[in-house]
Amino acid sequence: MKPVLLIDFGSTYTKVTAVDLDAQVLLGTAASYTTVQTDINDGLEKALAILEKKTGKLSYHKTYACSSAAGGLRMITSGLVPELTGEAAKLASLGAGAKVVKVYTFQLTEDDVEEIREEKPDIFLLVGGTDGGNTECILHNAKVLAEMGGDFPIVVAGNRTAARQCERILEGREVYVCPNVMPKFGTLNIEPTQKQIREIFLNRIIKAKGLSKAAALLSDIMMPTPAAVLQAMELLAQGCEGEQGIGELVAVDVGGATTDIYSIADGMPEHMSTVYKGLPEPFAKRTVEGDIGMRYSIKGIVEAAGMDKICRLSGLEKTRALELIDYLAENTDTVPGDNQELERLDFALASAAIEEGVARHAGTIEETYTLMGKTYVQEGKNLTKVGQIVVTGGSLIHTRRTAEIAAHALYDPLKPQSLRPMKADVWVDRKYILAAMGLLASYHPKTALAIMKKELEFYGHSE
Amino acid sequence: MQNREKKVLVIGVIGADVHAVGNKILYHAFTEAGFEVVNLGVMVSQEEYIAAAIESDADAIVVSSLYGQGELDCRGMREKCDEAGLKGIPLVVGGNIVIGKQSFEDVEKRFKDMGFDRAFPPGTAPETTIEALRQLLHMDGETV
Numbered sequence: 001m002k003p004v005l006l007i008d009f010g011s012t013y014t015k016v017t018a019v020d021l022d023a024q025v026l027l028g029t030a031a032s033y034t035t036v037q038t039d040i041n042d043g044l045e046k047a048l049a050i051l052e053k054k055t056g057k058l059s060y061h062k063t064y065a066c067s068s069a070a071g072g073l074r075m076i077t078s079g080l081v082p083e084l085t086g087e088a089a090k091l092a093s094l095g096a097g098a099k100v101v102k103v104y105t106f107q108l109t110e111d112d113v114e115e116i117r118e119e120k121p122d123i124f125l126l127v128g129g130t131d132g133g134n135t136e137c138i139l140h141n142a143k144v145l146a147e148m149g150g151d152f153p154i155v156v157a158g159n160r161t162a163a164r165q166c167e168r169i170l171e172g173r174e175v176y177v178c179p180n181v182m183p184k185f186g187t188l189n190i191e192p193t194q195k196q197i198r199e200i201f202l203n204r205i206i207k208a209k210g211l212s213k214a215a216a217l218l219s220d221i222m223m224p225t226p227a228a229v230l231q232a233m234e235l236l237a238q239g240c241e242g243e244q245g246i247g248e249l250v251a252v253d254v255g256g257a258t259t260d261i262y263s264i265a266d267g268m269p270e271h272m273s274t275v276y277k278g279l280p281e282p283f284a285k286r287t288v289e290g291d292i293g294m295r296y297s298i299k300g301i302v303e304a305a306g307m308d309k310i311c312r313l314s315g316l317e318k319t320r321a322l323e324l325i326d327y328l329a330e331n332t333d334t335v336p337g338d339n340q341e342l343e344r345l346d347f348a349l350a351s352a353a354i355e356e357g358v359a360r361h362a363g364t365i366e367e368t369y370t371l372m373g374k375t376y377v378q379e380g381k382n383l384t385k386v387g388q389i390v391v392t393g394g395s396l397i398h399t400r401r402t403a404e405i406a407a408h409a410l411y412d413p414l415k416p417q418s419l420r421p422m423k424a425d426v427w428v429d430r431k432y433i434l435a436a437m438g439l440l441a442s443y444h445p446k447t448a449l450a451i452m453k454k455e456l457e458f459y460g461h462s463e
Numbered sequence: 464m465q466n467r468e469k470k471v472l473v474i475g476v477i478g479a480d481v482h483a484v485g486n487k488i489l490y491h492a493f494t495e496a497g498f499e500v501v502n503l504g505v506m507v508s509q510e511e512y513i514a515a516a517i518e519s520d521a522d523a524i525v526v527s528s529l530y531g532q533g534e535l536d537c538r539g540m541r542e543k544c545d546e547a548g549l550k551g552i553p554l555v556v557g558g559n560i561v562i563g564k565q566s567f568e569d570v571e572k573r574f575k576d577m578g579f580d581r582a583f584p585p586g587t588a589p590e591t592t593i594e595a596l597r598q599l600l601h602m603d604g605e606t607v
Binding site (some may be wrong): 080081083084128129130132133134135136184185226275277307368369370371372375377 | 471484503505521
């Protein structure tokens with residue numbers, strides 16, 4: 001037996017997962033309540049004690065961890081045009097597993113500086129201009145950042161013509177220069193920046209977030225939890241040498257405060273007659289809906305879906321539903337348990353969260369009549385042919401109606417413009433192993449994939 | 464503006480126009496002539512030209528229109544450029560930019576009144592446009 005320990009430091013829970021590399025099996029999982037304010041090691045020790053009861057005493061060959069503790073990796077970005085380098089900066093940061101607190105475009109203002117001071121980002125991503133293009137904006141913003149001071153690291157990934165000048169302007173600050181996130185119009189190059197962001201996270205953020213004590217017991221690798229999940233999803237979709245993946249997929253994690261959506265899919269237009277508009281999106285794409293969550297952001301779901309829909313899905317009276325929603329917004333640790341009303345309400349909320357989240361993540365298609373006849377204009381990813389949906393998050397794991405909820409991620413004939421999957425197999429991450437498998441994937445992809453394929457529960461087919 | 468080896472052009476076919484062939488020919492002709500070309504393809508909105516021109520710090524915008532609705536599609540583009548900080552950027556338009564038999568002099572005047580620097584009638588050879596761009600961008604004597 002060759003056991004490996006995988007740790008996920010969350011903001012409220014520390015989750016531990018033990019796997020055996022030799023047999024390629026999951027040995028056990030456990031979780032314990034934590035707060036960073038006290039000591040992150042308390043939570044870890046408690047979780048390990050619970051795990052040990054399940055697995056017996058193990059001597060771990062390696063220990064890897066990811067973290068979203070202390071607010072996760074909080075980033076602010078600034079680009080030039082909102083739909084172009086502004087969007088590219090956001091996509092790069094989200095894909096690196098960051099929580100994007102603010103996205104600025106054009107020149108930074110005095111008010112922006114105040115906001116940046118208040119937000120205290122962990123990393124600032126400064127971009128703007130294609131290579132050889134506009135330099136004015138990024139240079140101006142570099143000057144503003146230099147003048148405002150602060151100790152957050154700055155990643156410069158804009159117009160290469162201005163990169164070194166930005167570095168000089170920001171002399172004395174922690175600055176990293178990366179290749180342009182949008183070197184040419186309509187071309188994304190976000191991987192080098194993402195790699196840099198993860199490195200900074202590893203070297204710097206961990207210490208700042210009080211994780212260094214825990215880090216002492218780690219063998220290597222520490223990444224933001226969403227980055228680990230994204231890595232797991234890429235592996236699950238594409239497979240690795242010696243083990244096949246399950247194909248293009250969409251994954252949804254409905255949490256208490258946010259809903260994360262991942263797609264591992266090409267998504268380019270299917271037909272010659274379709275014109276693609278906007279930035280091409282990354283093959284592995286992550287979006288976060290900060291206003292959609294089952295508890296802290298419950299009001300955001302209601303706002304997005306409308307009360308009528310919540311009532312229809314839950315079968316509850318409007319006044320009663322509103323009462324319960326207010327209650328859940330206050331009492332965020334409530335779980336439905338045997339309460340029928342709450343179960344129905346959570347079903348409605350989770351369904352609406354998935355529908356809205358995936359609709360925002362997926363691309364759209366619009367029918368246009370031209371003098372040459374009918375044409376289609378596509379923006380964003382076409383996910384209609386994606387055949388797999390992976391779901392996770394408490395509201396989906398602790399219910400018997402998982403497939404029914406997940407079906408809300410699918411194409412809706414009433415909203416044909418939203419390019420969501422037509423039909424898909426539904427998989428449930430009932431043991432919360434996705435982040436752990438993403439970590440393991442860095443060193444043992446085949447084992448991680450085999451475990452995911454075994455442990456993710458097939459939940460039927462939805463159309 | 465910095466010293467660049469090449470002048471940057473943003474090109475595309477405006478409005479609900481899907482004529483892709485001429486656009487590809489212009490892309491190759493301009494590139495061959497030594498320009499750096501940002502090609503937005505077909506069905507391009509005014510906002511897309513402007514966004515691309517800002518990011519790439521373009522020297523000129525070249526608008527094509529083949530389906531006769533060019534005059535409607537181009538209306539207000541100069542004002543939008545001014546608004547977006549692209550004051551004075553050369554705007555060039557060409558193709559079947561209006562419907563019916565009209566004297567091109569009148570058509571050209573209308574487009575110039577709309578703020579376009581040059582307008583070209585149907586059947587203009589790429590070389591003519593390239594020459595006009597060289598003049599507009601003060602590239603006389605330079606070998607592009």
